[in-house]
Amino acid sequence: MYTRDELNGRPIGLLSTSRTGGTRKGIIFTDSEFFKEQRKFVERQLKQTGFRKEILMENVQRGMGAVIDTVKRKIKDNGAITSDSLFGEQLLQTAWVSMAGNEGHLDDLGASELLRVMEELFRCTSLSGTAFSNFPFLKYICPDYCGYNAYVRVNKAVMEFSSKMIQGLRKTHNSNRSLIRAYLEKMGSMGNFNQDQLMAICLDLFTGSFETNYNTLCFAMFYIVLHPDLQTKAQDEIDRVVGRERLPTLEDKPRLPYVEALALESLRMFAGRSFIVPRRAMKDAMFGGYFIPKDTVLFGNSRGTFMDPKAGWRNPGVFNPERFIKDGGLNVPDGFIPFGIGKRRCLGEVLAKANIFMIIAGLLQTFNFRPVPGAPPQFEIIEGFSAAIKPFKMIVSLR
Numbered sequence: 554m555y556t557r558d559e560l561n562g563r564p565i566g567l568l569s570t571s572r573t574g575g576t577r578k579g580i581i582f583t584d585s586e587f588f589k590e591q592r593k594f595v596e597r598q599l600k601q602t603g604f605r606k607e608i609l610m611e612n613v614q615r616g617m618g619a620v621i622d623t624v625k626r627k628i629k630d631n632g633a634i635t636s637d638s639l640f641g642e643q644l645l646q647t648a649w650v651s652m653a654g655n656e657g658h659l660d661d662l663g664a665s666e667l668l669r670v671m672e673e674l675f676r677c678t679s680l681s682g683t684a685f686s687n688f689p690f691l692k693y694i695c696p697d698y699c700g701y702n703a704y705v706r707v708n709k710a711v712m713e714f715s716s717k718m719i720q721g722l723r724k725t726h727n728s729n730r731s732l733i734r735a736y737l738e739k740m741g742s743m744g745n746f747n748q749d750q751l752m753a754i755c756l757d758l759f760t761g762s763f764e765t766n767y768n769t770l771c772f773a774m775f776y777i778v779l780h781p782d783l784q785t786k787a788q789d790e791i792d793r794v795v796g797r798e799r800l801p802t803l804e805d806k807p808r809l810p811y812v813e814a815l816a817l818e819s820l821r822m823f824a825g826r827s828f829i830v831p832r833r834a835m836k837d838a839m840f841g842g843y844f845i846p847k848d849t850v851l852f853g854n855s856r857g858t859f860m861d862p863k864a865g866w867r868n869p870g871v872f873n874p875e876r877f878i879k880d881g882g883l884n885v886p887d888g889f890i891p892f893g894i895g896k897r898r899c900l901g902e903v904l905a906k907a908n909i910f911m912i913i914a915g916l917l918q919t920f921n922f923r924p925v926p927g928a929p930p931q932f933e934i935i936e937g938f939s940a941a942i943k944p945f946k947m948i949v950s951l952r
């Protein structure tokens with residue numbers, strides 16, 4: 554399904570239109586020629602600027618350092634911290650630097666304002682549809698109760714925030730290249746490149762990057778807390794390869810296969826419980842022997858892809874990084890596609906993988922994590938934009 558051009562569309566409906574002023578804008582929820590043009594531009598610019606190796610490395614390295622500092626600050630009282638307050642601002646910060654370059658740091662106030670809005674956005678969204686998108690008449694009868702008003706308001710708030718930040722960039726001269734600067738230059742020369750579309754792209758990149766990364770990291774912490782043996786194994790690898798005198802870097806990644814396997818297994822656990830962004834048939838098509846009429850909405854079966862023994866996952870409910878290890882090295886099965894495949898593959902895969910690996914490696918190098926005695930974390934999923942683990946408490950100490 555993922556590689557078929559005729560199944561490459563995105564659903565048209567309130568979920569995709571009401572977030573951006575009544576028409577579909579941005580990348581995640583658009584399709585056809587408009588989508589192709591915008592995605593191509595954004596992808597190329599990110600590759601040349603925010604996702605360029607040295608910029609990406611510095612960006613995620615700084616993010617990892619800030620997460621470590623946050624944890625150090627929080628454990629000062631009695632070492633018990635909750636899982637839901639550790640990564641948010643840093644993930645937004647790294648997303649923004651990817652878009653705006655090194656000139657684009659959010660100040661503390663800006664980051665916490667954006668975090669509050671993003672958390673609200675994800676509470677009122679679901680990729681499988683919301684009450685108001687599945688039953689659009691509800692927006693007229695009970696716009697508050699069905700979540701419509703909140704959805705419109707928070708998406709607007711993220712775009713207004715982006716607009717404010719971009720106004721700030723426009724006032725200063727900077728010769729550094731970035732996606733935002735390249736887009737501003739392009740605006741005016743071509744019809745589809747305009748201010749509203751730029752805001753929608755920022756919304757998409759914040760949306761695409763925040764909750765997915767956040768939830769994957771919370772899945773990782775959950776299993777790290779519950780499995781001291783896996784934690785020690787990853788820490789031993791970090792001590793052997795990196796030592797304790799300096800923080801890990803992205804360049805260490807090839808020599809830390811177990812830490813990476815632990816990150817991938819966390820991604821599998823997260824992806825297996827989440828919805829993949831829905832698709833729309835762009836024309837009548839046959840798929841798996843079924844006739845799919847034009848405009849049918851299609852959902853990828855993520856549970857089947859990541860959690861089913863028939864897809865090659867033995868004991869899929871068990872957290873086991875070893876499934877990604879073969880002969881001491883990393884071994885990623887072809888069917889492991891948490892970022893999708895094909896032309897709609899995740900636009901932020903490079904950043905996501907770097908963030909997740911670096912934060913896990915930095916935290917394991919610096920701290921020990923264990924359950925609160927008598928109150929281990931309970932596995933409970935909260936549905937939102939993607940699947941989240943219910944926040945839990947853990948005891949954290951410096952190594």
Ligand code: HEM
Pocket residue numbers: 555580581582592648651757758759761762763765766769824829830891892893894896897898899900901902904905
């Ligand atoms: C753990 C982290 C992440 C996961 C698991 C993830 C997963 C995905 C998946 C499965 C898709 C849909 C692919 C499809 O329809 O076939 C997607 C799309 C997308 N992602 Fe991510 N993503 C992550 C992080 C990010 C980050 C960091 C960014 C941005 C910096 C991002 C931006 C996007 C965008 C813009 C799309 C839409 C692409 C399109 O429609 O063509 N994602 N992501």
